[in-house]
Amino acid sequence: MKSTLTAQRYLPRMLVILFVTLLAALSMATFSAGSAHADEVGTEYGFTLSGNVKFNGEALDGVAIAVKGNGYTADTVTDAAGKWAIGVPEKGTYEVTLDEQTLPKGVVVAKGGNVIDTEFGLTDRKSVNFFLGEGTRNTVSFFDQFVNRFVNGLNFGLLLALAAIGLSLIFGTTGLSNFAHAEMITLGALMTLVFSVNLGLPIWLAILIAIALSGALGYGLDAVIWKPLRRKGVAVIPLMIVSIGLSLALRYLYQYFFGGSTSQLPGSGMTDLKFGPISLSPIDLASMGISIVVLLAVAFFLLRTRIGKATRAVSDNPSLASASGIDVDNVIRIVWVVGAALAGLSGVLWAYFRPGVSWDMGFQILLLVFAAVTLGGLGTAFGALVGSLIVGLFVELSTLWLPSDMKVVGALVILILVLLFRPQGILGRKERIG
Amino acid sequence: MDWGAIFSNAAVELISPTTAAYALAALGLAVHFGYTGLLNFGQAGFMALGAYGYAISILTFGFPVWGAFLVGVGASVIFALILGIPTLRLRADYLAIVTIAAAEIVRLLFTTNTYASVTGSANGLSGYKNEFAALNPLADGTYGFGPFTNNAYDTWLRIVAWSIVILAALLVWQIMRSPWGRVIKGIREDEDAVRALGKNVYAYKMQSLIFGGVLGTIAGMIFALPRAVVPSNYQTTLTFFIYAILLLGGAATVLGPIIGSMIFWVLLSFFSGFVARAVEAGWLPFMTSIQGGQLRFILVGVAIMLIVIFRPQGVFGNKKELAFVR
Amino acid sequence: MSANAVSQAAAPLEPPVPTKKPVKTTGLHIGEAGPGCAKVDPILVVDNVRRTFGGLTAVDVAHLEVPRGAITALIGPNGAGKTTLFNLLTGFDKPNDGKWTFDGRSLAGVPAYKVARMGQIRTFQLTKALGLLTVMDNMLLGAKGQTGENMFRALMPFLWRNQEEENRAKALDLLTRFKLETKKNDYAASLSGGQRKLLEMARALMSDPTLVMLDEPMAGVNPALTQSLLDHILNLKSQGMTVLFVEHDMHMVRHIADWVIVMAEGKVVAEGDPHEVMQNPAVIDAYLGQHHDEDIGVDPDTETEHVSAIKELLDDER
Known part of the structure; x- marks a missing residue:
């Protein structure tokens, strides 16, 4: 690759780097804030x-x-x-x-x-x-801030990973870029809210019910929409547009029933515990613990169980997998259920991280989830994990330098830059042409 | 129930500048998606650049209308280059993700407080209409008939907006039946085949991205003229609406986006008017007026799904030439 | 037509052959025929081209020359790297290292579209007829140096109308030769698999190439059309073009090729006159995976036997 990198191929890259640096420089430079209108x-x-x-x-x-x-x-x-x-x-x-x-x-x-x-x-x-x-606002040393942000980023990255692995598995097995994944994230949080706050169930039970309902949504969507469309032989691009329509419909359906307000889940106001420079609430700790355990379980599922191996086989080459006796439809159904349940859990954790439950909360991080999946390499589960951690860390750490209302910008710029230098993603394989 | 008001409000949308803006943006998307097969999900970003490019040029730099117009167009050409250079060599879905991300970057840069002095942050910008109004050759007074009666400024805006749409449609029509258009459509079908015939596919895709993007940018300016420029107008949902219009009309057609936009807005206005009044009249006791407003978004989403599944060629598309990229 | 009738009468199951007895071009090489041997007038010269995918070496060609004005077949079992070599030579893929020249001009790092403009046109194993364009539009797309393909000139039809008419006439002429003129206004998607192959070849000819590279032109084509395809390939040579094609079917190769290059596991293992190559133990080894005492292609009966055995084997592999 290096030897054939001619000037002609090199120039456009230089141009993009130039533009992106310009963009970054622009976003760093602070305009005078004096013009504020009263x-x-x-x-x-x-x-x-x-x-x-x-x-x-x-x-x-x-x-x-x-x-x-x-x-x-x-x-x-x-x-x-x-x-x-x-x-x-x-x-x-x-x-x-x-x-x-x-x-x-x-x-x-x-x-x-x-x-x-x-x-x-x-x-x-x-x-x-x-x-x-x-009172005094705590002024913290840069190092302490960095460590604190880093841990926060890790937490955010882990919850992104839960959603991203599902998205990536669905992409791998069906070729669908599922925009409605955002609404599967939101559903987890909304259902937890309904069962814990409105119906007064204990939070752990509410979360379990919410995850089960998310899984059921995944099953339902596959059975009602995606499987028939696969049977019909609809290509991946129309499928993607269908998922966009679905995302729009579901999102406003949520708003229709839950309104535009933000509500808090029980326990979201817990006071932070101090670990040296790091301040984390018990919820944050639990969130990270749950993410790590679940991610390990997913890894075990993919690497050790029969159905997990079948999933990776379908992801690699659906027709070959089908020819070698794997029930592709069954694998895809399981992927939808697992992916949706993971997204639901991710939504619960995201509700605590933001904090708050709202109708469009999934859509707010959808792009970051996509960025994570793309960064890691489309269709690879472990790439999605790595990509998520990078995005999570980047989003949180960037607030050290960028205004916090631009923290997403940094992650998206990184996405474009990575695609420029390593189009197949960090863990993705180069595709064979012809 | 005041049916007359519902119908006339719906009829107003037929030739409203907003309808024209969506039609033009959808026409740009037709160039990208319908003819070239490029999955541009950042049309809202192109529109935002047009609106902000125009407004900022006038408010901050005091440019004349044509200067502001050129700034907007120039910004979108640069934006297309930034988007295209890294992604046009990659698979189609990468372009989708990068364009959607880039459009969000644009919106967030316009939303952030950091540049509030220039962009007006989340409140956006207003007060840039005088320059355009000053070019109005029409004398004060009202023009038109029935629901299409407008004052001089609004009439002038409608004339300019629809002239631009018609001009753009003729341009797209002409260029798509030229050898250039043939190459573009060939790329949609199979870019390797076109490459093997000695065409610089990358350059053609870039030209298409710029061309459709500039149409989107001009649409953004038309969209901004009857209202204020507010960043929350340029969310991803805007792009999805334009896709809905494009799919409704037919992706690889010239008239499709225009008629699609008219159908879309007239139906949407009719539906909102009907639901709002039905709620007021107590016909829909289970619904508040806010919920009525949200119902239409749900409907747009469902409509997108149904069109793609059951009539992928759109209302005007040729069944044979249904424009989906594989 | 008569030759064909006879052969069909004699062996009904035998694959089709060209209607005319092909005129073989001989005396193409210098010295001993063997892998990488020098040619009298090479059009394509390949040196140390290597391409790996992960740990797998798909192509590793030390030296190869393709003779001008002849029909050269590139054969080898599945996974031998034929298509990958095609992709590398036409700029559709980039080798890890190596260089190659076409007509004396280096092609290393030259993008696919420039390779095509130099006169080296290829077709694809899986036909790439542009389904939602008409047959005529497919043809017109093949023409080189069109004024109207510039974005700005495209808006001024008077600049390109004459050229368009000339191209149209040329396309119609080619379509008539390929018996597709009645289909000219149909979408290419409505053509049969064989007709698409014909269209793809005709489209390639619109640019008056000097070297035509056909990737499995006969794959998935019914016997009647195969015959006409073979005729067309022979015609290319008689019109002064050089042909390089990938093929599995040794029988067809023997009939029309002037020169055969055999690849296995990414390397060129044998080269030579079709009849001699078939006797080469390395070739039999490559195809059957073991040494074989008998040669291929001497006795017509044993030949069909062997060829069909090989074909079966290849079909299994596929």
Whole structure:
């Protein structure tokens, strides 16, 4: 490869590197934040969220406030009188966040946290106020931050891996890039919410039921949609578009029934435990433990059991596998059930990691899951694991340098760069032409 | 129930600038997907570049309309190059993932607070319409008839938008029946075969990506003119809607995307109007008006699935020339 | 037609042969015929081309020359690396190392489309007729140097209309020769497997190539069309083109090839006149996996026996 890398092939790569560096440089460079408007945003809408940020009677200027909910996001900063207002398109529940970084030194949100979920009452205006107090925000050394982010990234990567392995197995055995995987992730979290919060079951039972229901969804989708389409001989690209339609329909079906709000699962507010520089909640620890155990179980399944070996055989070469007596349909059915159940579990863990359950939470990480699968090499289960860890670590570590609202950008740029230099992915095999 | 209002609101969509913008974006996607077989899932990114390129050029740099137009087009050419260089040599599904990722990168860069002074962050931009309105040769007053009655600015916008759509359709029609179009369609069928006949497939795919992308970018500008530029408008869902329109009309046709967009918007508006009023009238007691709004997204999703499964060639496509890449 | 009738009467199951007795070109090589031997006028010269997939060496050719103006067959058992060598020579795959020249010009690192433009056109084992284009469009796509294939000139039909008409006339002429003219407005997808092979060959001829490389042109084609394909391959030579083709069926190879190159396990194991090559122990070894006392192709009866044995074996392998 190296010897045949002529200038002609080299030039486009240089160009892309140049563009990507430019992009990165652009995203690093901070524009002056002075232009912040104190006037109302979203004035075209009929409903308004507003508030007044004061500390000891003194108005605080330039504090950033963000509103999120019902598929709408907006943000603003307080004016000289400490006032802010944001117009929103519909009555509903919104998540209002005060950016503590923008508070003056020595001032923090004292109680209730810097995120408030609020709902409109009878009127078209709703005021939201934060309780500020004296305090110090922990300033942590870079190394400590790095270690902390690293562990967080590991946690995130592991939960991504649960979803990514399912996606990768489905791709490997059926050739389908399943966009509806996002909704299988969401289902796990939604069902856990329903069974634990709404129906009052213990959380462990709710999670088990949710995983079982996710698996059932996988089985159902395969039986009702994918198997008949495979029989019909529909090619992979139309299949992929069908999965996009399915994803859209399911996602808004969730919103239809659960609304646009974000709800918390039981125990999501647990206080962090300190391990040197690392602060983790018991939930985080459990999440990582569960991920590792489940991933080991999946590895055992793939490497040691008959059906797991059959799965890899089908993934390698479906027609050969079929010819050698493997029941391909059965393998694919199992892959759908296992993949969906893994995605459901991943959704539960993602609900704790975010934190919160919402109708589009799966879709929010779908691209990262795709990135993980592609990075690892399409269709290889272990590649998906490696890819997920890389994406997870990268997303979390990038917040050390990038603003946190751009952490996803870094991971996606890495995806494009990897495809440039190693198109087959990290663990993927080069394809034979002809 | 006020059927008249429902019908006339639906009829308004027939020639609305939004319908024109979606038609043009779908036409660009037809070039990519229907004719060349490129799986571009980043059309929303091209549209965002058009809208922001236009708005920022005018608001931040004070460019004239044509200058802002060129900035948008230039941005999308660069975007197409960045997308195409790494992926056009790879399998089709890689392009899908990279384009969807790149469109999200674009949206996130426009959303982040870091550049709020230029992009307006999540609130977006507005107040860039005067330059375009100043070019309006029509005198003040109302034009048109029935549901198609508009003021001078809106009429002017509709004339410009649909002229561009018709021009673009003629352009696509002409180029697809030329030898260039033959190569492009050949690539859709089997790029190795075309390569073996001495055509630089990579260059052709790149040209197609740029051409369709520029159409998407211009669509983004038309889309931005009747409203404000808000980053949340340019989510992946937008691309999916355009795919729905393309599949509805027929992927490898020139008229398909245009008629598809009209059908899509008229039906959607009719449906929303009907559900909203039905909810008000208490016909659908199990539904709130917000839920009624979400119902249409569910319907679009189901429609995409049904079209692909049962009528893959779309409403206008030729059954034989159904445009799916293998 | 008469020769064919006779042969069919004599052995009804025998594969078809060309309608005319082929005129063999001889005296192609210099010195002893053997792997990598020099040719009087080579069109394609290959040196140390090696391609590995993981640990497997698919192709490892030390030296190979393909004679100009002749029909050369590239044979060998499945997995011998014939198609991979084809892909390497035509720029569809990149070797780990090695160099090769076409008409004296180096092709190492040259992309497939430039190789084709130089006049070295290939076809594929699995036909690549462009199904949703008409037969005529398939043909027109084959023409070289079209003005209208430039994106901007494409928008100005007056620039390319005349050229298009010339190409159309040429395409119609070729289609008539390949008996496809009645299908010219049909989608290529509606053609039979054999007709697609014919179309692919006709399309390759649109660019007036100097070297035509056919990857298993006879595979999956019914006997009647095979005969016409063989005739067309012979015609290529009579029109001054060089042909290199991959084939499994030794019988057909013997009939039309002037020169035979035998590959096994990625290497060239034998070269020579078709009749002599069939007697080469290395070839029999390659095909049957063991030494065989009797040669192939001397006695017509034993020959068919052996060939069918080999074919069966190959079919099993497939």
